[in-house]
Amino acid sequence: MQETSLYPHVSVDCAIFGFDGEQLKILLITRTGESEEGRYSDMKLPGSVIYESENLDDAAYRVLYELTGIKNIYLQQFRSFGSPDRTKHPRDIVWLENAIHMKIGRIITVAYVALIKINQKLRGFADGYEAHWCNLSEIGQLAFDHNEVVEGALNYVRKKIEEDPTGMYELLPKKFTEAELRNLHEVIFGEKVDIRNFHKKFISLNYIIPLEEKQQNVAHRAARYYRFDKIIYNKSHR
Incomplete structure (x- = not known):
C-alpha cells in the first residue's frame, strides 16, 4: 500500500556569501524556540515556505528582504534539496509549523546563492529574527540540513569561479x-x-x-x- 501523508511543501533558502578581506562569510539568521529539552537558539539560512501565489524567484527575494533587509542583488538558483529526512531534528518541524501557522509534512527547498559586498546593511523586518555575518569556518551545526545547503552552495561557487573568475570581484570592495x-x-x-x-x-x-x-x-x-x-x-x- 502506498504511504499517505501531507502534501509536500516548497521553501526557498538563500546562501549569501561575503568577504571581509580575511574571512569568507555566510549570512545567517537566529532562530529561537521551545522544545522538550527547553528553550533553544541556533542559526539557519534566510529562507521560508513560498506563498501559493508567488513564483520561486519572487519568494527568494521576498524572504531575503524580510529577514535581512537586503535587496537589489542577483540571486542564482543552484539546486533543490528534497531528502525525506532533511528535517532530522523533530524541533525543526515544530518550529516551522509554529512560524508559518500551518501543518507541515515533507518539505522540499529550492536553494539560491549570491556573492555580495559585505558592506550591505542588515536590518531584518520579520519579528524574532536577527541577521548576522558569520565566518564560514565557524558556523557549527545549523538548523534543518542547512550545512549541506551551504556546502552545496560553496561547491557551486567554486565551479563557477573556475569557469568565470569575475564572481570573485563581487565579493571584493571596488x-x-x-x-x-x-x-x-x-x-x-x-x-x-x-x-x-x-x-x-x-x-x-x-x-x-x-x-x-x-x-x-x-x-x-x-x-x-x-x-x-x-x-x-x-x-x-x-
Missing part, C-alpha cells in the same frame, strides 16, 4: 589589494597558493587596473590598490 584577492582565492578554494606564481599571474591580467592610491595607516608596507574593469574583461573573453 578597490582592493593583491593580498586581498589572494586571500579570497585561498578561503574560497580552501588551499594556499604560491605567492610568487600568484603575483606573476596577477600582474598579467589586463582587466586588473592599478590605481595611484595606496593603503594608509597600516603597520606594514602600504600596498597599492587595484580595481576590476569588467568592460576590458568582457572584450578580452569574447
